[in-house]
Amino acid sequence: MKRRNNDSGRLERLLADGWKAGGGARPDDLWQAGVMARVRAAAATPEPAWSNGAGRLALRISIAAAAAAAILVAWTLAGGLIPYEELAMKALDEPLSMIIGSPFV
Amino acid sequence: MTDERTAQSDEEIIGRVLGGETDAFGRLVERYREHVFRIVGRRVPRDDAGEVAQDVFVRAFTSLGRFEGRSPFEHWLSKIAVRAALDYWRERYRSREAPMSSLSEDHREWLEKSLADDSASSFEAAESRRLARDLMMSALEGLSPADRAVVELVHLEERPIAEAAQILGLTAVNVKVRAHRARKRLRDAIERMRDAAGA
Numbered sequence: 001m002k003r004r005n006n007d008s009g010r011l012e013r014l015l016a017d018g019w020k021a022g023g024g025a026r027p028d029d030l031w032q033a034g035v036m037a038r039v040r041a042a043a044a045t046p047e048p049a050w051s052n053g054a055g056r057l058a059l060r061i062s063i064a065a066a067a068a069a070a071i072l073v074a075w076t077l078a079g080g081l082i083p084y085e086e087l088a089m090k091a092l093d094e095p096l097s098m099i100i101g102s103p104f105v
Numbered sequence: 106m107t108d109e110r111t112a113q114s115d116e117e118i119i120g121r122v123l124g125g126e127t128d129a130f131g132r133l134v135e136r137y138r139e140h141v142f143r144i145v146g147r148r149v150p151r152d153d154a155g156e157v158a159q160d161v162f163v164r165a166f167t168s169l170g171r172f173e174g175r176s177p178f179e180h181w182l183s184k185i186a187v188r189a190a191l192d193y194w195r196e197r198y199r200s201r202e203a204p205m206s207s208l209s210e211d212h213r214e215w216l217e218k219s220l221a222d223d224s225a226s227s228f229e230a231a232e233s234r235r236l237a238r239d240l241m242m243s244a245l246e247g248l249s250p251a252d253r254a255v256v257e258l259v260h261l262e263e264r265p266i267a268e269a270a271q272i273l274g275l276t277a278v279n280v281k282v283r284a285h286r287a288r289k290r291l292r293d294a295i296e297r298m299r300d301a302a303g304a
Contacts, residue, residue, distance in 0.1 A: 007220050012295060014219055015244070016261050018237020023151030027138040027158065035138075035159045036131050039166045043127040 115178040122169060130169075134162050137179060141186050148190035148257060150242070157193050161186045184272045187254065191273070194250035208243075212236055213302040220299075244294040251275075252287035259284040260291075 113132070121129040138158070145158045164185050172181055208216075215236040241261075245253050251273070258269040259280065270280045 008292065008296065008299070011216070011220060011299065012292065015237050015241040015295065018234045018239075019147055019241040019257075019261055021234040021238060022143060022146035023149075023154055023238065024235070025142060025146045025151045025154035025158075027142055027155070031155050031159070032131070032134060032138065034155075035134050035162045036128070038159060038163045039130055039134075040127055042163055042167050 116174060119169060119172060119174075119178065122166070130162075130166055133165075133178070137182055138162075140179060141182065144183060144186040145190055147261075148187075149193050153193065157189050158186075161189045164189065187258065187272050191250055191254045194253060198250050208240075208298065208302055212240055216240070216299060216302040240295075240298060244291055244298060247294045248287050248290055252283055252290070255280055255283045256287045256291055260288055 115133065115136075118129050118132050122133075141158050141161050142154065145161065146154045149157050161182070165182055168185070172178065215233065219237075245256065248256060254273055255269060255275075258264045258272065259266060264272075266277050266280050266284070269275075269284075270277045273280065275283075
């Protein structure tokens with residue numbers, strides 16, 4: 001058993017050494033040209049709005065606002081401020097006032 | 106290379122690239138391509154290493170505006186390289202591509218000879234390393250991509266837990282737990298290979 005454990009430890013080290021040596025792939029001029037072609041293509045593509053500073057800020061604010069709205073709705077319903085039935089009827093009868101009216105009527 | 110570095114620092118080149126000189130990025134690619142190949146070449150199959158290494162530089166280019174210079178560019182690039190390899194395995198894991206073929210006769214023979222008392226192998230050193238690497242890659246295939254990345258960083262490259270956690274964006278405790286669990290799985294996989302080879 002001890003012998004097997006020692007062998008396993010040695011084998012693990014040999015395999016790790018083989019792994020560390022890598023697969024032998026090397027960069028060459030063709031590879032470098034390929035990278036630069038992709039980099040130039042990326043430079044020519046306009047940056048998506050969400051990836052720049054202002055875009056990221058707007059995205060974060062939107063997510064926070066959506067989360068706050070969801071919490072408010074859950075709190076309103078759970079607290080019994082508006083019964084489900086009344087809410088449903090209001091939505092069916094007067095969808096416009098439902099949207100623009102106060103939620104606490 | 107040292108002369109070139111003193112001639113123009115990474116920060117100066119980055120400044121030029123951010124100023125619109127896209128081709129200046131080529132200097133950074135030349136400077137660090139061997140480094141990136143070393144990281145990626147260990148982690149992904151040889152045939153895919155070139156493409157993943159290209160992905161690393163393209164990601165670095167598109168994220169260059171977020172490089173804050175708090176650590177050297179080389180460290181920042183290393184983190185991108187490790188994460189690109191992690192994404193490579195995540196993609197493969199999702200698409201459930203066929204695992205590596207079972208042990209070949211050469212792999213079995215290598216296992217037997219490596220464990221024999223007379224370690225004089227009939228394999229050339231380079232061939233021996235290649236077979237050892239194949240076997241380790243095969244053993245690593247049993248791990249989830251994240252566990253695999255942890256084992257590679259902590260056990261195979263012997264990096265500190267804190268550094269591995271920082272690279273992978275995990276907590277140190279999470280890395281520690283994963284490292285322990287994943288290493289056991291790796292050892293079990295190696296044992297199974299041994300048994301399969303009758304070594």
